[in-house]
Amino acid sequence: MVNRKPSTGDEIRQRILEAATERFAQFGYNKTTMAEVARDCDMSAANLYRYFHNKLDIGANLACDCLAAKRELLQAIVHQNERCAAERLHDVVLQALTYTYEQWADNPRMNEMVNAICKERMDIVEEHRRGEHLLLVELLEDGVARGEFQVVDLDDTATAIATAITAFNVPLLMPLYSLGTFRQRAESVVKLMLNGLRKR
Amino acid sequence: MVNRKPSTGDEIRQRILEAATERFAQFGYNKTTMAEVARDCDMSAANLYRYFHNKLDIGANLACDCLAAKRELLQAIVHQNERCAAERLHDVVLQALTYTYEQWADNPRMNEMVNAICKERMDIVEEHRRGEHLLLVELLEDGVARGEFQVVDLDDTATAIATAITAFNVPLLMPLYSLGTFRQRAESVVKLMLNGLRKR
DNA sequence: ACAATGAATATTCAATAAAATATTCATTGT
DNA sequence: ACAATGAATATTTTATTGAATATTCATTGT
Known part of the structure; x- marks a missing residue:
């Protein structure tokens, strides 16, 4: 079996949380958009909802x-x-x-x-x-x-x-x-x- | 000297405070207008400012x-x-x-x-x-x-x-x-x- | 001179529309 | 089947403006 690179769900969740922390700390919760967090994670905003409600x-x-x-x-x-x-x-x-x-x-x-x-x-x-x-x-x-x-x-x-x-x-x-x-x-x-x- | 009826400043202040209490308690501070308090005291709104800043x-x-x-x-x-x-x-x-x-x-x-x-x-x-x-x-x-x-x-x-x-x-x-x-x-x-x- | 006022002005509120954003979903690619 | 997306929809902010209200002030009556 090939060494799979694709990240596990938990890793992605973690990555999202880190990106969000960065944004929230710098610009605040309200001023941060889902689109921005998604962009930081190289994914679409819609995809965030696969990992967080x-x-x-x-x-x-x-x-x-x-x-x-x-x-x-x-x-x-x-x-x-x-x-x-x-x-x-x-x-x-x-x-x-x-x-x-x-x-x-x-x-x-x-x-x-x-x-x-x-x-x-x-x-x-x-x-x-x-x-x-x-x-x-x-x-x-x-x-x-x-x-x-x-x-x-x-x-x-x-x-x-x-x-x-x-x-x-x-x-x-x-x-x-x-x-x-x-x-x-x-x-x-x-x-x-x-x-x-x-x-x- | 005739017995003066006109109220003293302090009495008027008190009267205003009572009227305001009534209004504030019933309708809240924000919903009460200066005009209403003044009307309750039979005076103009402008006159309230002679007694309160x-x-x-x-x-x-x-x-x-x-x-x-x-x-x-x-x-x-x-x-x-x-x-x-x-x-x-x-x-x-x-x-x-x-x-x-x-x-x-x-x-x-x-x-x-x-x-x-x-x-x-x-x-x-x-x-x-x-x-x-x-x-x-x-x-x-x-x-x-x-x-x-x-x-x-x-x-x-x-x-x-x-x-x-x-x-x-x-x-x-x-x-x-x-x-x-x-x-x-x-x-x-x-x-x-x-x-x-x-x-x- | 003083107490009070009505009218003028300044400020705040509330309703609305426009824009931005969150969230969902049907579809695509793997 | 699953991960991801773009487009559609729902919700939330923001901006605007008219109305309501607070505050000031020149004038009036006493």
Whole structure:
């Protein structure tokens, strides 16, 4: 059998996503046309629909990746097992804030896209929320195992933490204050939460 | 000197605000015209400008009143000195949430107005924020005085609390979950915060 | 002088049509 | 049969313009 060059479906999907990322990041979701993305992939616009249900579906995939990237960043912190849980919680919150803020400030086009997508696809936000919840539970569990934290209900506490740091995870709120101001508030919130978590 | 009937400037301002409230609440800020408000006050539209800089200025005054009403509600709770500080903090958070949610759900027109105004007049939001901060400081002080709470930095802690309950005070987030879901989260957040505040 | 107004002007809104774009589908090539 | 396309259709933006509304101002009445 001859070594077939033709790409597999998944490879093509990937190629489309890359082309779309490029365009969306540079010109924004709305200003990018299916025809342009198709041209970048040397195919017709119609053919895109063999790989994605529609434009929103392409955006949804990218938004997922974006949110997943954020979670991976946080996960990396959670997994720094040589550090104490309190410090890791602190860093998770500050890192989340920094990521949200810089995404909003430095990459407004990509941010616009994620917003547009999330408005139509609550399920994606919800999945992200679940992912973050699991990360928090993991961190809390570890903190308890090490005797650092005292936690009655892991899920409940993780929910409380996630809710309490909402202000640092909503791009819409970023224009309200400077990153410096947000950082101070994040420090204050972390301090308060740790007071409630520490074993004594 | 004859007993002058003609109203004072402040009375007329008040009359205008009342007429505007009525209209805004029933038909919304955008759908209400200056001419209509003027007619309700038996005066010409032009004359409104002797009392308010412009339409937004009228809205700003009402938005202020709206936010002040919320603060008064919370203040009433804070001042229930016969109850312990922890319970009052709990009620303040839950009451704030309930107010935000019901305002959003039951009075969308008034809410639309407050949003429109606040977008243009950040100073109003900022003043509200300062007012709430003072309420929290007052409550914390009282909690400390009673030996219920242990607080190192009152301002810092008040900021932390205010930030942690952001999710319950932003009308824009209300469509995300049901009031029931929000209530559970509020309970969780309060529990976590109180853990960090209580003296032991 | 002051309070108020009607008429003039500036701004915003809403309805429409034109153009651009998303999406579908019958057909083509392999 | 499958991958891909161009052309047809549906939907969404954009531009335009007339109408509605906000705002100003010269004038009127007190």
